[in-house]
Amino acid sequence: MNIVVCLKQVPKKDSILRIGADQKWIDERDLSYEMSEADAYALEEALRQKEKHGGEVIVISSGPERVRQSIKEALAKGADRAIHLTDPLFNSGDPAVIARALAGALKNEKFDLIFTGLQSDDYGFAQVGLILAEMLGLPSATIVMEVQPEDSGVRVKRELESGWFQWVKLPMPALLTIQSGINQLRYATLKGIMAAKKKEIKEVKAADIGFTESDAISAQSIQRAYFPEKTKRTEIIEGKPAEAAAKLMEKLRFDARVF
Amino acid sequence: MSQGILLFVEQRDGVLNRTTLEALVASQQLAAGMSESLSAAVLGSGVSAVASEIAAKKLDKVYIAEDSKLAEYTPDGYTAALRQVIEKLDPRYVIFSHTYQVRDFAPRLTAALGKTFVGDCIGYKLEGGALLLTRQIFQGKINTDVGVSTEPPIFISFQTGSYRADQAAAGESTAQIENFTLDMSGVELRAKPEEKFQEAKQAVDLTQAERIVSVGRGIKSEENLGLVKDLAEALGAELAASRPICDNEWLPMDRQIGSSGQTVAPKLYLAVGISGAIQHVVGMKNAQTIVAINKDAEAPIFDIADYGIVGDLFEIVPALIAEAKKSQG
Known part of the structure; x- marks a missing residue:
């Protein structure tokens, strides 16, 4: 079974974010990056499926040079080869633009499943996977918690709201968006890191896939980025731990009356 | 020419999803602010009670689009059905509540129509007649105002809790309910859903x-x-x-x-x-x-x-x- 995993690299979770000079995005200077969390789980699930059923895991990611680091991490963990969409034309704040680039690059690949994370930790669109499925004419299931390949297709456990679940059967090829936490992530081994050096990373530019300027037009774009206004006035309690603890307990007891 | 606002009404087994009322509040405010008419579409099978519940609210019209292929939610069924409704009504805005179900099919629907979907919004702003949609990025750390530059319809979903359901205005009279005729004959439902279930009963309440x-x-x-x-x-x-x-x-x-x-x-x-x-x-x-x-x-x-x-x-x-x-x- 061949599985394509779409990976996105995002600023590390504990990054201190600042608004950029154009006030339309964050200031990207001095940031460290990592694989978006749900994508890491999608990769792990693909590797586990490959270990059980054989086949190939192909990772695909778009972005500048720094993205190679996440691609290499995926290869070191056990992915077989990678596609890196390097053209700046692919960069967009519109999920349809990146889906078009992915669709172009995957058109000639042979696969049974495409995995994406449920949503990215930066934009959080939760859209690219589904738009890609629509463009490639694939059936889809979102918020997937378990994947069971069967003779005639794939059976997946979907998370619904408020603790409800549902199994859904899909014919393959299909696209699944994977929920965080469905497995335990592995670390790359030294052997894996060494093996990764020999694995293929194919670079793809716009011209390679017939992606034109008009494909890159964003239908939605951020006009302003800013920190949220607080909806509540938060009283920050200062002081050394013991002091702050005493003050907080007093407030909870006499002002908030929670006891 | 596109006009009006269309609200997607979510139901499960003939019961209205309460978050639809939150999206209704956003839709009512948007309709008033932009002087647009407001209608709602209920998809499913045997959903007239849900339609009546919505028709009691302040809006102009409620469409019922029923078909046996919509008895159980599937992304293919809902994408095809809502697409037919939208192509016929040609609204300027299509509004959803940002539920798990909407997340499962709305991006497909908008892609199929070649439109754009601004999902998971927490509010909107009207600035000089232009609509800006506020959505959060970096998991709530930063807010953004998003502008849309395509032809209508524009697809928008609002995050749960962004509007208060109890503020949904009731109508002076019941809104007209109209049956919308779907043609689902050529629609293949590729995903086959099984029964919904809960994991072991929750031990801690x-x-x-x-x-x-x-x-x-x-x-x-x-x-x-x-x-x-x-x-x-x-x-x-x-x-x-x-x-x-x-x-x-x-x-x-x-x-x-x-x-x-x-x-x-x-x-x-x-x-x-x-x-x-x-x-x-x-x-x-x-x-x-x-x-x-x-x-x-x-x-x-x-x-x-x-x-x-x-x-x-x-x-x-x-x-x-x-x-x-x-x-x-």
Whole structure:
């Protein structure tokens, strides 16, 4: 079974974010990056499926040079080869633009499943996977918690709201968006890191896939980025731990009356 | 020419999803602000009761689009059916509540129509006649105002809790209900859903707790959980957690607060090492008093907290335990 995993690299979770000079995005200077969390789980699930059923895991990611680091991490963990969409034309704040680039690059690949994370930790669109499925004419299931390949297709456990679940059967090829936490992530081994050096990373530019300027037009774009206004006035309690603890307990007891 | 606002009405087994009423509030405000008409579409099979419930609200028209292929939700069925409704009615805006179901098909639908979907919005602004949609990025840390530059219809979903369902205006008279004729004959439903189910019955009902101490990623390792357990005990509180803790199986799933866990509104919610990602916040923001302890002063949890302590939880929590025990003694 061949599985394509779409990976996105995002600023590390504990990054201190600042608004950029154009006030339309964050200031990207001095940031460290990592694989978006749900994508890491999608990769792990693909590797586990490959270990059980054989086949190939192909990772695909778009972005500048720094993205190679996440691609290499995926290869070191056990992915077989990678596609890196390097053209700046692919960069967009519109999920349809990146889906078009992915669709172009995957058109000639042979696969049974495409995995994406449920949503990215930066934009959080939760859209690219589904738009890609629509463009490639694939059936889809979102918020997937378990994947069971069967003779005639794939059976997946979907998370619904408020603790409800549902199994859904899909014919393959299909696209699944994977929920965080469905497995335990592995670390790359030294052997894996060494093996990764020999694995293929194919670079793809716009011209390679017939992606034109008009494909890159964003239908939605951020006009302003800013920190949220607080909806509540938060009283920050200062002081050394013991002091702050005493003050907080007093407030909870006499002002908030929670006891 | 495109005109009017179309609200997607979500139902399951003939029961209205309450978050649709929140999206209705947004739609009513948008319709008033832009002088647009407002209609609603109910998809399904045997959904006339849902249509009547919506028709009692302040809007112009309710469409019922029924077909046996819509009896059970599938992305293919809903995409095809709503597409037919939209192509016929040609609205300027299509509004959804940002539920798991909408997330499962709305991006497909908009892609099929070659349109754009601004999902998970928390509000909107009208600036000089232009619509800007406010949505959060970086898990609630930053807000953005998003502009759309395609021809209508424009697709928008609003996050749960962004509008208050009880503010949905009732109509002076019942809105007209019209049957919409679908042609679903050529539509293949590729996904075959089985029965919905719940995992083992929830052992802990956190919704009844008066006080909750909740722990997040900041606790770093399973061994450190004892610390927050002690705090919960000292405060007479139930212990709960954000998703990463339950994903790691450090605490069972029935202790999880948030969109995929329980929704609570206790007297006291004390969040320890929880950054306050929106998926968590929707499950606890209605707590009477929220306290946050976090090392990151910019963590979104402080936006909704009544009291905050910025600092190292491994120093602050022991001090709190000592203080709580002192007052008991």
